[in-house]
Amino acid sequence: MSAVAAGSAGGQLVLGIETSCDETGIGIVRGGTVLANVISSSMEQHARFGGVVPEVAARAHLEAIEPALREALAVADVRLSDLDAIAVTAGPGLAGALMVGVGAAKGLALATGKPLYGVNHLVGHVGADYLVDTNAPDRAAADDGEPTIALLVSGGHTSLLLVRDLISDVELLGETIDDAAGEAFDKVARLLGLGYPGGPGIDRAAADGSPTAIRFPRGLTQPKDLAAHRYDFSFSGLKTSVARWVERQTDGAMEVDVADVAASFREAVVDVLLGKAIAACQDFDVPRLLLGGGVVANARLRAVAAERTEAAGIALRIPPFSLCTDNGAMIAGVGARLVAAGHPPSALGFGADSSLPVTTAQV
Known part of the structure; x- marks a missing residue:
């Protein structure tokens, strides 16, 4: 502990x-x-x-x-x-x-x-x-009264939120429609023999690879997809693309450069996450982006987030890792x-809700 x-x-x-x-x-x-x-x-x-x-x-x-x-x-x-x-x-x-x-x-x-x-x-x-x-x-802790775009990335959730007030006005802009980012990291790490959880293993391997070595797909970023899924995420196709690339290399008796695969996969995930998050900041005129969830430990995600938010004039918020x-x-x-805020306690009859919507701060 x-x-x-x-x-x-x-x-x-x-x-x-x-x-x-x-x-x-x-x-x-x-x-x-x-x-x-x-x-x-x-x-x-x-x-x-x-x-x-x-x-x-x-x-x-x-x-x-x-x-x-x-x-x-x-x-x-x-x-x-x-x-x-x-x-x-x-x-x-x-x-x-x-x-x-x-x-x-x-x-x-x-x-x-x-x-x-x-x-x-x-x-x-x-x-x-x-x-x-x-x-x-x-x-310093965040200031009250300032709207925030929040990108939450973990093993089970990839969500993009517009937070006007923490306990009374949280709007879900988009979320994953299949695998969450953390799940994709775990599955690709297992494919590459990098162990579980996948994030740290991918990070270590990617340090020796090139993020531009392989052009893996960026899910839901094409114009035809953005019309209906501007703020949604999809990483299942990316995971499948990595698996097929590795399979083709193996079937052709060619060496699989794990470092390049890891770096290129990670770059695709980071590119999609931050592209949609920064677009939300600009669309809603909210100059503050919060990153949360365990995947925020990813070194490349933090580094690229710092670069892109600075270039866009957006304040980046990342809580301590703990x-x-x-x-x-x-x-x-x-x-x-x-x-x-004077909210009454929850009734003792409430149950666990595995699909509780983010718009409900208290049950």
């Missing part, structure tokens, strides 16, 4: 629970300041399968959630009785994994008498930009905002 501590500040003290996929996250915030952010990952348990297995993830959450909770309380130096509220990811995500977190949160709420807020996982990723993390002292991956602090942060 990993944990970070921060000094206290004014505001509501909220515990956040995140179990949407393969990471058990328990976070505690006071207002917008992170007091604890404990993350327990079950990634190693999924590695031999080449992807996340829902049943394995749910069992891992069951085993990790109590130790993670105890660690977070110790790091933040608070007790359950000190809390003002509890927040939990209600969706979207893996149904079984979500149920573990929702069940634990309901139990804690009933035992402590604290109000419970079921919140949206994707809204949480955007909310991470509004948190202060003392492990990143040179990075707040980009799935974590409980971002969920607690959304909960704190809901409390501060």
